Amino acid sequence: MQLLVNALIAGSLAALIAGGLALVYGVLGIFNMALGQLVLIGGYATWWLYQVAGLPLIVSILGGLATGALCTWLTFEVFVNPFYRKHRFLPLVTTIAWSMILDGLILLLFEERPRSIISGLPEGFILWGAHISMQQCVLVSVTVCALCAFGYVFHCTSLGRRLRAVVQNTHASLSLGINAPLLYRAIFIMSGVFAAGGGIFIGIDQNLSPTLGFTYTIKAYAAIIAGGKGNVWGAVLCAYIIALLEQLLVGVHWFNAFYVPAGYQQTVALLFIIGILLLRPQGLFAHKVRSA
Amino acid sequence: MNFAWHIITLIAIQMPAILGYNFVFGKGKIFHFGPLGVSLITAYASVLTLVHTQSFVLSFVAGLCAALLVSLLFAWLSFRLEADGLGVISLAVHLGLMAVVLNSNVLTRGALGIPGVKRMAFLQSVSDFAIFSGVIAVIAIIAAYFLNRSAFGRRLSALAEHNWYAEAVGVNRRHTHTWAFVIAAIGSTFSNFLFPQYLTLLHPSDYQFHSFVFYIMVIVAGNPGSVLGVATSTALLMILKESIRFIALPAAMIGPVRLMLFGAVLFAAVCWRRDTLFPPKREV
Numbered sequence: 284m285q286l287l288v289n290a291l292i293a294g295s296l297a298a299l300i301a302g303g304l305a306l307v308y309g310v311l312g313i314f315n316m317a318l319g320q321l322v323l324i325g326g327y328a329t330w331w332l333y334q335v336a337g338l339p340l341i342v343s344i345l346g347g348l349a350t351g352a353l354c355t356w357l358t359f360e361v362f363v364n365p366f367y368r369k370h371r372f373l374p375l376v377t378t379i380a381w382s383m384i385l386d387g388l389i390l391l392l393f394e395e396r397p398r399s400i401i402s403g404l405p406e407g408f409i410l411w412g413a414h415i416s417m418q419q420c421v422l423v424s425v426t427v428c429a430l431c432a433f434g435y436v437f438h439c440t441s442l443g444r445r446l447r448a449v450v451q452n453t454h455a456s457l458s459l460g461i462n463a464p465l466l467y468r469a470i471f472i473m474s475g476v477f478a479a480g481g482g483i484f485i486g487i488d489q490n491l492s493p494t495l496g497f498t499y500t501i502k503a504y505a506a507i508i509a510g511g512k513g514n515v516w517g518a519v520l521c522a523y524i525i526a527l528l529e530q531l532l533v534g535v536h537w538f539n540a541f542y543v544p545a546g547y548q549q550t551v552a553l554l555f556i557i558g559i560l561l562l563r564p565q566g567l568f569a570h571k572v573r574s575a
Numbered sequence: 576m577n578f579a580w581h582i583i584t585l586i587a588i589q590m591p592a593i594l595g596y597n598f599v600f601g602k603g604k605i606f607h608f609g610p611l612g613v614s615l616i617t618a619y620a621s622v623l624t625l626v627h628t629q630s631f632v633l634s635f636v637a638g639l640c641a642a643l644l645v646s647l648l649f650a651w652l653s654f655r656l657e658a659d660g661l662g663v664i665s666l667a668v669h670l671g672l673m674a675v676v677l678n679s680n681v682l683t684r685g686a687l688g689i690p691g692v693k694r695m696a697f698l699q700s701v702s703d704f705a706i707f708s709g710v711i712a713v714i715a716i717i718a719a720y721f722l723n724r725s726a727f728g729r730r731l732s733a734l735a736e737h738n739w740y741a742e743a744v745g746v747n748r749r750h751t752h753t754w755a756f757v758i759a760a761i762g763s764t765f766s767n768f769l770f771p772q773y774l775t776l777l778h779p780s781d782y783q784f785h786s787f788v789f790y791i792m793v794i795v796a797g798n799p800g801s802v803l804g805v806a807t808s809t810a811l812l813m814i815l816k817e818s819i820r821f822i823a824l825p826a827a828m829i830g831p832v833r834l835m836l837f838g839a840v841l842f843a844a845v846c847w848r849r850d851t852l853f854p855p856k857r858e859v
Contacts, residue, residue, distance in 0.1 A: 314659050362842070370853035372606065375662055376791065377845050383788055383838030390831035497784055501670055504663040508656075546678035553671040556664055560655045 286534040287527070288413040292488065294526030295426040298519040300481040300499060301506040302430060303474030305518035306437075308507055309450040311467060312371050316378040317358055318478055318503060319496030320385035325351035325479020326486035327389060330398045343400075348479050355475020359468060382496065389493045397490035400483065422484050429480065430519060437515070446470065498549060505552035509559045511566030521567065525552050580701040586813045587708035588769050591715040593793055593809050594802060595762020598719070598755045600791070601799035602728065604735035604853065605752060606662035607649050610790055612669035613760060615782040617642040618767040619676060619683060622692055622777045631695055639764045645672070646760035650753050669787070676779050688778035692771045704773050711765055719802045722758065731755055732800070788837055789816065796844040799852060812840070 300322060307315065315321075329347030332338045338346065362381045366373035407416040437443040448456040449463050457463050481499070485491055503518075506525055510517025529551045532543050559567060596610045621638030625631065649668065653661050676683050683689070698704050722728055730751045733741035738748055771777040789812070797808030819833050845852060 314663060366845070366849060369849055372659060372853055373845065373849060375606070375659055376795065376852070377842060379788060379791065380838045380842035380845065383785070383841065384835050385838075387831040387833075387835035387838065390834070391828065394827075497666075498670070501663065501667045505667060508660050508664065544678050546674055550671040550674050553664075553667045556667065557652075560652070560664075564655050 284411050284413040286530045288410070288415050289534070290523070290527035290530040292415075292419050292423055293529065294523035295423045296481055296484045296488075297499075297502050297506060297522035297526055298430065299426050299484065300478050301503040301510075301518040301522045302433065302515055303470075303477035304503050305507045305510065305515045306446070306450070306470055307474045309515070311363075311367060311471070313363065313367050313374045314378070314504060315358065315363070315471075315474070316375060316500060317362070317382040317385055318474075319498065319500035320382050320389065321351055321355055321358065321475050321478045322482040322485070322499050323389055323491060323493065323496050324354050324385065324482065326400070326482030326491045327393050327398065328479075329483045330400045330486050330491060331393075333400055334398075334402075340401075344483055347483050348476050351479020351482065352472050352476050355472050355478070356468070358475070359471045363471070382500075386493065386496065389496075393491075393493065395493055397492045398486065399490050400486035418487055422488055426480075426484070429477075434516075502549075502552050505556050509556055509567055511568040514566070514568045517566060517568030521555075525555055528555055577701055580705040582814060582817055583705040584701060584708055584773060585817065586810050587705065587712035588766055588773060589813065590712035590766075590806065590809055591762035592759075592766035593762070593790055593805060594715050594719040595759035596790055597794050597800065597802070597805045598722070598731065599759045601794045601801070601805060602723065602735065603731045603752060603755045604658075604799075605653055605755065606658045607653060607665050607756070607759075608662045608787065608791075609649055609665035609669040610759065610763065611782045611784070611787040612665070612672045613642055613645045613649070613763045614767045615669075615672055615676060615779065616645045617760075617763050618771055618777055618782070621764075621768050622689055622771050623682065625693060626689065629693070635764065635768050638768050639761070642760035642764045642767075643757065646756040646763075647753070650756040653752060653756075654749060666784070669784070673779060673782065683779075686779060688776055688780075689771075690776050692775050692777055694772045694775065698772065704769075708769055708773075711769070715762065715765070716802060716806050723800070723802050727751065727754060735800075785834060785837070788841060792837060792841040792844060795841065795848055795852060798848065815840075 300318065304315065304318060307313070325347045328350035329343045332343035332346045333340055336343075358378065358381060362377040363374045366377055401418065407414050407419075409415075435443075437446060445456070445461045446466060448459070448461055449466050453463050482491070485495065502525065503522070506522040507518045509525070510519070510521040529548045532551050533545045533548050536542060592610070592614060596607075599605045599607045599610075617638045620641030621634045624637035625634035628634070649665055652664055652668070656664060677685050679685070698707055730741070730746045733744075733746055734748055734751055742748055770781070774781075793808045793812050794805055796812065797806070798804035816833070816837075819829060819836065822829075822832075824832060
């Protein structure tokens with residue numbers, strides 16, 4: 284049971300980051316390799332506002348999300364927008380450059396020490412035999428609510444219909460009067476807000492460390508590729524599956540003989556992807572794109 | 576003078592690996608972002624064999640076999656995935672291989688690395704290393720130059736421009752791309768056979784993501800696919816990389832400043848080459 288709860292917590296974090304990103308891939312067809320650093324910027328900004336500037340937690344969280352949004356907008360305007368029309372693979376390289384710059388900045392500003400937004404041991408309780416803290420309950424609930432709200436907007440509102448139209452065919456949606464460039468920006472910034480939310484999640488539940496960025500980028504993209512590129516819900520589901528596999532790998536006493544060292548945990552996403560590529564190269568939940 | 580020999584050695588040691596990778600990423604436009612994963616496994620296979628057998632020949636052969644195996648895994652992934660998906664997954668493979676190296680403490684000593692790597696008898700001083708690796712680098716440049724201009728180079732260019740059209744005129748994608756990965760593996764073997772011997776230490780931190788960015792930066796700045804351009808940019812950027820240590824900065828700041836500088840150089844190089852990095856497909 285504890286493994287399932289841990290998987291739910293880790294999966295919610297990964298789903299939050301991967302969900303927005305899958306939509307970006309669906310619309311723009313680009314990978315943002317600075318995503319992990321945007322996750323950290325949201326977390327570190329919240330940490331700084333709460334622990335150093337002494338602002339209330341809610342204000343600090345909103346500040347962290349706003350910083351993430353601002354940084355993502357900057358990423359789009361400087362490192363993506365001028366390049367992706369020339370070739371959709373160019374942003375893959377430019378965002379690697381941006382991730383290096385952000386890595387350096389994070390190291391200079393916040394040093395290599397782990398930082399926690401809420402210091403001290405969290406109070407917990409036992410639920411069906413599993414230990415879970417109040418903070419983790421809130422974080423998982425907020426994540427699920429955010430994903431549900433996103434689902435509602437995406438599937439049940441006119442904005443969602445326009446988003447889906449742009450995902451399916453940009454040129455056709457432009458001819459119907461949809462302002463696709465504005466939606467590009469909105470979607471990209473929204474993915475950054477989700478990423479910053481993930482950073483705040485890490486900062487509250489665990490510790491922020493400058494070396495985390497790359498790992499989260501890879502996990503999010505592993506979920507996107509496994510889910511079928513551009514399929515938001517496939518990516519969210521695969522994020523939970525990968526988290527569950529990670530927990531099972533290191534938490535189970537295999538054959539009553541040995542435990543797998545925790546250091547191997549991050550190889551799970553890789554093995555999962557390789558397995559899926561063998562069976563279904565287009566991803567688990569890939570759907571056909573309509574074309575004229 | 577020793578510093579000059581040191582710089583020459585570093586440039587020359589890295590040259591075969593970078594020129595090999597240039598065939599994959601630069602000439603072939605294959606989004607293989609895991610060359611450091613290949614280097615990592617090559618170096619460990621080579622050094623572990625050396626430690627256990629004391630034979631340099633066996634050590635080189637073991638490194639070559641390991642490099643070929645990992646490269647063929649990447650080649651297989653490149654046939655199963657779209658270009659950008661391959662980019663991300665090859666990074667994930669690199670991360671996975673690093674996790675295996677860091678956690679196999681009994682075999683690899685984990686994050687401590689393997690100290691005291693033996694050097695070949697004729698490579699005892701820095702100048703010896705500079706001359707020997709310099710000769711290897713020159714041979715690598717000449718070989719890469721002729722390969723680039725051969726039928727193989729033309730097939731690789733054709734596939735990079737439009738693989739459907741290239742395959743329609745008889746270019747075998749699997750065959751050509753597999754050879755590009757094999758060439759990269761051979762280059763990586765030479766570099767990673769010599770590098771731990773030069774340092775007398777094999778440490779996993781030399782094979783992190785940031786080292787890979789150096790490869791990308793060199794190829795983008797030197798004009799992807801161009802052998803002489805990439806060789807020149809390897810030399811210039813290695814001098815830049817090693818010169819940063821002379822800037823009067825606190826030790827804790829040098830790492831982050833180097834990261835930011837490399838990021839800025841890579842971005843500037845992409846801006847400069849934005850029209851030629853991925854040239855538009857020719858149409859009739």
